[in-house]
Amino acid sequence: MIEANELTKRYGGKTAVHDLTFTVRPGRVTGFLGPNGAGKSTTLRMILGLHAPTSGTVTVDGRPFADRPRGLRHIGSLLDAHDVHGGRSGRAQLEALARSNRIPRSRVDEVLAEVGLTDAARRRIGGYSLGMKQRLGIASALLGDPPVLLFDEPLNGLDPEGVRWVRGLFRRLAEEGRTVFVSSHLMSEMENAADDLIVIGRGALLAAEPLTDFAARGTRAHVTVRTPQAAELIGLLTAVDADVTSYGERLEITGATAPEIARIALDHRILLHHLATEHASLERAFMELTADSVEYGAAGDLTGTPSARDLVGEAR
Numbered sequence: 001m002i003e004a005n006e007l008t009k010r011y012g013g014k015t016a017v018h019d020l021t022f023t024v025r026p027g028r029v030t031g032f033l034g035p036n037g038a039g040k041s042t043t044l045r046m047i048l049g050l051h052a053p054t055s056g057t058v059t060v061d062g063r064p065f066a067d068r069p070r071g072l073r074h075i076g077s078l079l080d081a082h083d084v085h086g087g088r089s090g091r092a093q094l095e096a097l098a099r100s101n102r103i104p105r106s107r108v109d110e111v112l113a114e115v116g117l118t119d120a121a122r123r124r125i126g127g128y129s130l131g132m133k134q135r136l137g138i139a140s141a142l143l144g145d146p147p148v149l150l151f152d153e154p155l156n157g158l159d160p161e162g163v164r165w166v167r168g169l170f171r172r173l174a175e176e177g178r179t180v181f182v183s184s185h186l187m188s189e190m191e192n193a194a195d196d197l198i199v200i201g202r203g204a205l206l207a208a209e210p211l212t213d214f215a216a217r218g219t220r221a222h223v224t225v226r227t228p229q230a231a232e233l234i235g236l237l238t239a240v241d242a243d244v245t246s247y248g249e250r251l252e253i254t255g256a257t258a259p260e261i262a263r264i265a266l267d268h269r270i271l272l273h274h275l276a277t278e279h280a281s282l283e284r285a286f287m288e289l290t291a292d293s294v295e296y297g298a299a300g301d302l303t304g305t306p307s308a309r310d311l312v313g314e315a316r
Helices: 040-047 090-100 106-115 130-142 160-175 187-193 211-215 230-239 258-267 282-289 308-315
Strands: 002-011 014-024 028-033 055-060 075-078 148-152 179-183 196-201 204-210 222-226 243-247 250-254 274-278
Touching (some): 014 204, 028 040, 106 130, 130 160, 160 179, 196 211
Parallel strands (some): 028 196
Antiparallel strands (some): 002 055, 222 274
16 A cells, blocks of 8 residues: 655755645555646655655555665566666566565566566667567566556557556456556556546646546536538537537537437538547546646647637637
């Protein structure tokens, strides 16, 4: 179990993490989400004792991780797949970690086989692809057979088979009663893998709850339409008090059902390339909750796109 209590980290006049309190429980996969610059990496590094909190505490199974000798037996982590000596072989890297943590050498062969790197074990890490480095980092995390595992963006560089394998690994580890804490930007994978979510923005806690509860925060069901006659359809829909958000030829509509929109389009001879009802999703709930916490937003992103009603008003 990981427990943070009023955890705060400041760098000079900048507060990276502010008063975070949360619990990551065993037997579940917990996703850690937040926009870029939200403080996720700083939080993970404080859990591992790599950064000291300015105030507050964070413990792993009741103790600060830095107080534990032979730490790989207590918590396994992958923070940066590139943070390894490129001149070493994968086997040599794992053997060095095993020696420093008094882990039997036989365990090295076991984790190499588990992550699919047995045949590449004697190759230099500098020649590994990003996906292979990710697998090696996961092997390092598993090496001490720890009860707590922490991963930062573990899916980067993995092919679809690798993503499927990691998803199954997380589930198996949780079913074994371990604590699994995963930071990722891939909403689809969090939707498939996580049981619980912790969401932060600008260093502060925004949500800590089961994934299903969080996803239900998303906007109510809406209808998505693609049409080359978007401007004409927007005018007809706003006339019947539907709300429309425009992304060029793609429209998102609330206040009118898909059959109603289809009837309007048919009556006015408007060509539709796509018409579908979309329900609440993790991605939409995340975008809505963190809209005010995005530090570097691109022009025309989801959170900043004006509604079609606003655009029609400006045109008038």
